[in-house]
Structures are given as C-alpha cells and as structure tokens.
Amino acid sequence: MDRPLPRIRGAGTAVPPTTYTQGDMLDEFDITDPRIRSIFLNSAIERRGLTLPPVGPDGSRTEESQGDLLHKHVTTGLAMGREAVEACLKDAGASLADVRYLTCVTSTGLLTPGFSALLIKELGIDRHCSRLDVVGMGCNAGLNALTAVAGWAAAHPGELAVMVCVEACSAAYVFDGTMRSSVVNSLFGDGSAAIAVMAAEEEPETAEDRDGPALMRFSSCIIPEAVDAMRYDWDDLHGKFSFYLDPEVPYVVGAHAELSVNRLLKGTGLRRSDISHWVVHSGGKKVIDSVRVNLGLSRYDVRHTTGVLRDHGNVSSGSFLFSYERLRAEDIAAPGEYGVFMTMGPGSTIEMALVGW
Numbered sequence: 001m002d003r004p005l006p007r008i009r010g011a012g013t014a015v016p017p018t019t020y021t022q023g024d025m026l027d028e029f030d031i032t033d034p035r036i037r038s039i040f041l042n043s044a045i046e047r048r049g050l051t052l053p054p055v056g057p058d059g060s061r062t063e064e065s066q067g068d069l070l071h072k073h074v075t076t077g078l079a080m081g082r083e084a085v086e087a088c089l090k091d092a093g094a095s096l097a098d099v100r101y102l103t104c105v106t107s108t109g110l111l112t113p114g115f116s117a118l119l120i121k122e123l124g125i126d127r128h129c130s131r132l133d134v135v136g137m138g139c140n141a142g143l144n145a146l147t148a149v150a151g152w153a154a155a156h157p158g159e160l161a162v163m164v165c166v167e168a169c170s171a172a173y174v175f176d177g178t179m180r181s182s183v184v185n186s187l188f189g190d191g192s193a194a195i196a197v198m199a200a201e202e203e204p205e206t207a208e209d210r211d212g213p214a215l216m217r218f219s220s221c222i223i224p225e226a227v228d229a230m231r232y233d234w235d236d237l238h239g240k241f242s243f244y245l246d247p248e249v250p251y252v253v254g255a256h257a258e259l260s261v262n263r264l265l266k267g268t269g270l271r272r273s274d275i276s277h278w279v280v281h282s283g284g285k286k287v288i289d290s291v292r293v294n295l296g297l298s299r300y301d302v303r304h305t306t307g308v309l310r311d312h313g314n315v316s317s318g319s320f321l322f323s324y325e326r327l328r329a330e331d332i333a334a335p336g337e338y339g340v341f342m343t344m345g346p347g348s349t350i351e352m353a354l355v356g357w
Contacts, residue, residue, distance in 0.1 A: 004199045004203040009094070009160070009198050011194065012087025012090070013194075014192045015190060018049065025185070036177070044285040045310060066240040072170065078118060081166040082119065084166075085119065085194045104119065105317045106166045107138050107167065107317060108168045137317070137346070138230060139319065139344060143341060146341075149197050159198065162196050167315055172232065173185055183245055195324075220351055222349045230347075254287075254291050257295050260352055264354055282314055283319070283344050304326040339354075
C-alpha cells in the first residue's frame with residue numbers, strides 16, 4: 001500500500017505593525033520624478049507593511065548602513081516569524097511541543113546561525129528539533145523549501161513539520177532615486193508566512209475524513225538564459241546589497257508557465273482544465289498578467305494573488321501562502337478538487353506543486 005501523502009494542517013501569516021500607501025512612500029522620501037511616481041502609483045498596490053528608516057533631525061528618513069539593514073532583518077524577521085509560526089500552529093490545532101522539523105526561508109539578509117536556530121531559542125521549541133535554513137533563493141524559495149518539508153513529513157508519518165518564510169524586504173532597500181532601485185522599492189513589502197505539514201500514519205478511508213489538502217507532487221523549471229534577470233547583489237556605489245529586476249522578467253516567466261504546468265501534470269491523467277484552484281505568487285502586476293494570459297486563467301482564478309499584491313505588495317517567498325490562507329478562508333475547495341501552487345524567482349525559476357483536496 002502507498003504511503004499516506006503529506007497534508008497541509010495549518011497556515012499563518014504576519015506583517016509589521018506599520019503600513020504605508022504608495023502615496024505615503026512618495027511623500028516619505030520626497031519623490032517628485034514623474035516617471036518614478038508613475039511606477040509607484042500604477043503598481044496595483046494600495047498598501048504595504050514596511051519598517052522604514054528612522055526620521056532624522058531635519059524630518060527626513062535617515063540613510064541606513066548595511067549593518068543597520070542586517071539588524072532590521074534580524075529583529076523584524078524574528079518578530080514576524082514568531083507571530084506567523086504561532087498563528088500557524090493555532091490553526092493546525094498543534095503546539096510548539098509538537099514541532100519536530102523546522103525550515104526557515106529568507107532572502108533579505110544573511111546571518112549565522114540562521115532563523116531556524118534563533119526561532120527555536122525564541123519560541124522554546126525542543127532542542128532536538130531537526131532544522132533547515134533556505135537562504136538567498138528569492139521569491140520562488142517557498143516551494144523549494146516545501147519540497148523538502150513534504151519529503152521529511154512523508155518519511156516521518158505522524159510527526160509535524162513547519163516551514164516559515166521570513167522576508168523583511170525593507171531590510172534590502174536602497175533609496176537613491178534611480179530607476180533600478182525605484183522599481184524594487186515600489187513593489188516589495190515585509191511579511192512572514194508559515195505552513196504546518198504532516199503525513200498520517202494511515203490514510204483515512206474517505207476524502208471527507210482527510211485532514212487538509214495533500215501535497216501530491218512538485219516540479220521545477222529553471223531558465224538559465226535569464227540567470228541575471230533577478231538579482232540581489234552588492235552595489236559598490238552604495239556599499240550595500242540591492243535588488244535588480246529586469247523589465248523583461250514578466251514576459252520570460254509567462255512564456256515558460258505553460259511548459260511548467262504541463263510537466264507538473266504529466267502522468268497524472270489531469271489536464272489544466274481539471275485544476276479548480278490557482279495559488280500564484282504575487283510577483284507584480286505585469287508578472288501576474290503574463291502568467292494569467294499564458295495559462296488562459298481568468299481574473300477570478302488569480303483573485304487572491306492580486307488581492308495579496310494590493311494589500312501587502314510582493315512579500316517574496318511567502319506570498320503564495322498569503323494567497324493560500326485567503327483561499328482556505330473562503331472554504332470553497334471540495335474533496336476531489338485539485339489546485340496548483342506556483343512561485344517564480346531568481347534563476348530565473350518557476351516552481352510548482354500539485355495539491356489535492
């Protein structure tokens with residue numbers, strides 16, 4: 001008999017206490033360039049959680065050093081990560097004592113020991129908890145890490161695995177008035193999202209008795225010719241790290257979306273029309289539109305993706321879990337239905353998971 005599939009038992013999200021509209025951001029940094037203002041105001045984003053630099057004596061935001069940004073990455077990340085994990089466990093009906101495996105995902109800073117060790121200490125998780133840190137993979141990393149979490153859960157039936165994405169994107173901002181940094185600064189928001197996964201020791205006899213949707217299979221598609229299209233690297237001019245996004249990213253990702261879905265569904269007997277629920281990374285308005293057009297999806301199919309972008313911006317690796325949480329809150333997924341999780345990021349890469357209710 002086949003082993004029971006790992007299933008999603010709970011999810012939780014967190015954002016900083018401070019949020020800003022796009023108009024607020026333009027005012028905070030006194031941005032008057034009409035081209036940059038247009039980028040902010042036409043982003044399909046209304047508000048984002050951010051941790052901005054402190055205000056100086058002259059009333060303007062101070063410039064942060066790389067050390068300041070790293071401190072923000074740790075402090076903001078730990079606060080959001082703790083809140084997301086606690087919300088996730090509450091949703092799963094579990095406690096911190098139940099956690100046997102913890103994976104932490106981040107791309108907004110580098111520290112050793114990583115968030116997994118810091119959160120185990122902060123939360124009081126058992127010291128024998130297995131752990132993994134996935135660092136620097138970018139917006140697609142949530143599904144890269146979930147592959148490992150699902151594999152661990154499948155190999156340890158009855159034991160709880162938790163993944164938390166911790167993205168303090170404001171710890172990676174450079175405010176220099178250039179088009180490169182302005183595109184990034186108009187898009188990303190701070191956020192954390194956690195998911196709890198467990199495989200039952202025995203598969204329930206009926207779909208109605210199953211506890212959460214199953215993680216059925218995963219697929220990856222890397223686009224090597226676009227390896228430089230999304231980068232987080234050192235900026236010599238400012239002496240700190242910064243993001244770079246190529247304007248062609250949406251079209252490159254969109255052009256490979258169909259290939260990725262076909263590979264995910266190959267051998268399952270399922271067609272694209274059999275997928276009832278789409279949980280897509282909120283990568284930006286153009287990215288969402290490109291994916292939607294290339295896959296023949298409706299605006300309704302990506303309603304949660306666009307809603308998360310509107311309310312939180314692009315919260316990097318955890319974005320798809322913000323959308324999943326909204327789908328689950330609707331309580332419309334029925335036993336026997338299928339869904340696809342899709343994330344995109346540096347590589348350039350498209351990651352997918354097939355989910356079954």
